[in-house]
Amino acid sequence: MARRLFALLAALGALLTLALPSSAHRGAAAPAPFTFDVAADRPGGPPVLLQFLVAARSPADAERAVSAAVAALPVEPREPAASAAWRPWGWAWSDAELPVPVAYNPTGAPPAAGPQAVIAGLEAWSSVEGSRFRFRYAGITDRVASILEAGPDGENVISWVHLPCDRGCVLGLTSKEEAREVDMLLNSNPNALRELGLETVLDWRTVILHELGHMAGLEHSCPAPWGPCTPDEVAAVMYFQYTGINRALAPDDRAGIRALYPAAPAGPAPGPVRVALEPGWNLHVLPGLEPAAAAAALPCLQAAYVFDGASWRRWARTLPPSLVTLDEFPLQSPAWLYAASPCTADLPLP
Template sequence: MRSTALTVGLVAAFTLAVVLAAGQVREGIPGTAPAAAGLYTTVHVLTWAGDDDLSPPPPDSSAAFRLNPNRWASSALPVAVWYNPTGAPQGIPVEDLLRNAVDQWSNIPGSAFAFSYSGTTSGGSGACDVGNRQLDGRNTVTFVTSLPTGTLGITCTVWSGGPNGNLVEFDIQLNANVDWGQSDSLGPGQFDLASTILHELGHGAGLGHPCTGSSSCTDAERQAVMYPSLRAREQRNVLKEDDKAAMAAAYPGPPPEGSGAVGPFRAVLPSVGRD
């Protein structure tokens, strides 16, 4: 199968070459799915910036969030999430971090979207297999050793029905070679696993990156969970107004029943870009 090499710019002033099979795209780049399969795939990449010199975060405010054109149908909600613990880092309660991320995305005032945590599985992340895509009907989070240096994780979303069709499955691969840490005890050179899981699940819900990760990004965009890179010891493990506004725009409606989300939604909704 013919492949196309895409170069993705990183904040840390180096580039990462991502090779995608025909029928796959990265955010903002159109692709064509194999006609027989009738499926399309998007690969979303979260990179590291590797900078330990953290400045105080700016005030949180709504920025120019981006939505991907592919969303889950209302009939598919809540979207089930599974966890394969193979290759997981020792000493970190990954399943608890995943549950927390599921809860955050499922309890946004003004958004009808919800995930549900379904437990552990031995299944893999076949949606990310660019050479031989295998779908198993499960949206699985797992760790792999095959991701290149500079990549914290990727989310591979699959949809059907044309460029604006509904999502049918996603898989998340986290880089098992990264020095992962927990938010309350991050050491030099460690990356926050909770922030990474929360970011990747946002892609699974249908969100894009708010900007490209260049110097043109606003302070609010840099603080959003969906910002495309994460520095060592940086924590973005709580949804910001930009992330919440994106979900309310993508899935408008009352909070899921029993979610515990209360109060009116007052975030300012900017114009929506799609990638």
């Protein structure tokens, strides 16, 4: 019996680029991106595909980092590796699913990764001009990313887990499944940077902002590790390597979310208002025009009265300007119009 495969894209939220090597690693090669696909089974749940992008100094180090991360998760790797039958990004959020709710489990988070780091990222991706995509902060949850459990639980969750780091490190992965659920799993191992030989402080807001781009459905701005990458792609939050603090979406990021979720096309511009008058008094709501402009289009119009809530304002062709008290038809109030004969006109909106 064919089994329904649930695809999971594990995209590294922040690959580490070399800053200042520590004394333990001076002279060693800079961390480089490596990719690995691991098909795995979840006890009691659907199978998954883990797509790792790892910062390491050699392919051997990268393989060790992936093996250690897989061993720390409740999955059993398959042999051979997954084929193209897996579909890691087979869908985007539908309009009915917007805004996408995302809950946060802060258990195990470093002090600098409080709820505000998540909220800031959600707001950044939700406020791109020209895009209809929206996140919604769903508050604190006690659930964890479903990759740690049997399978989808119906909630989009950001949570933390301690993954080993030994000369190579997966900082974050985003899992997307055919069950219309996306989760983010972040590595709470405080030794990640030290073991990679980096004398810098990891900015978790940058990592979370990047991973939220994956939760929205974006790939990396530049295909890793093949390239070459343009300057705009390197400057993007969705660049495949961590290059330091980057808390603001770049033009390439905004273009990506617009392409995936363009703003709904504007409806047709409101057309003119057709006004048909019969001889005698007529009651109409007219566009916000001056009476003289309406009279020019409606030659049968002789007089108009509008009640403003306190008194009647008036206009008539034969009234001297000093006695005219109606200078513009209000948009929402009906007007009494006196016509000497039938006439019809399309009056433009202001």
